[in-house]
Amino acid sequence: MNAKTKKRMIVVTGVIVMVLILILAIVGGSTAAKTISLADAASGQYVDQRVQVTGNVVENSYTTTGNVLTFSIYDPDSEDGSTLSVSYDGAAASTFGNDVTAICTGKIGDDGVLYASEMVTKCPSKYESGTEALTVDRMMGYGSDITGTTVRVTGKIQAGSQNAAGQGDRFVLEDADTGATVSVLFDGAVSEETLADGASVVLTGNLTEDGKFSATNVALAE
CATH class of the missing domain: 2.40.50.140 (Nucleic acid-binding proteins)
Structure with missing residues (x-):
């Protein structure tokens, strides 16, 4: 292999590496979710951004239509009574229920609803x-x-x-x-x-x- 061919391969390899880095950066940026409080989520400043919000399920607030679960969550550590509507397109875990802690990840729509693509539920063992x-x-x-x-x-x-x-x-x-x-x-x-x-x-x-x-x-x- 002559010097000219080696130089060309180095340049091509470098371009491929740069493209891969760019792709990873774009993918990583689009899937990463910013953890925010329920109050911030309800403020309207995070519309169309991918966020993660944690709250407790408001009693008897949930309904299921097809495979879409809709419910409201509240912050048990806040006294302002704010709630956030959530729409989750997926099967809820058997642990889902009144006052269970729901960690919801998705995008907030113009209507103020958090459209979650991921949801994890947890509550203390008794x-x-x-x-x-x-x-x-x-x-x-x-x-x-x-x-x-x-x-x-x-x-x-x-x-x-x-x-x-x-x-x-x-x-x-x-x-x-x-x-x-x-x-x-x-x-x-x-x-x-x-x-x-x-x-x-x-x-x-x-x-x-x-x-x-x-x-x-x-x-x-x-």
Whole structure:
């Protein structure tokens, strides 16, 4: 290889490297999200910019149309009562629910809505003793005699039965000994650990007339 050919290859290689650097810079710049507060997101100064906003889901603010989940979030550390509307085009995790912390990433539209392409939910794990709680089999055995009465029941999460809040029954509770089951209604926040397949949990709530358990609290069994 003569000197002229070597020089030409060096120049071509240099151009390729520069183009790759430019492409990476453009791609990186377009996907990076700026973390801002909910108040900043609601101010209108970040329209059409890719941002990440964290807030808690406003109680019963969520609806699902097709595959689009819409809801509102608020800042639990702020007293001004500001909320931000979010539209998420994707499947919500089973941990989604009232007052759960939602980390939303996307672009804010001219209408002030955060159109999220990514969403992560989280909430603190809670534990509760299962002492004196009824088993599923024992509770169901009482039938109508226990309907509407606040009780505590313990069992395990049936594998594959979990749904996000607002998308039907939240999960199925199974008796670890007999295999008896009951469908559970619950719209509150709950951790991924609590809703894991086979997790032992303690529920507080009441048996409804249609034979489902309406829970007011879901906790991991100690």
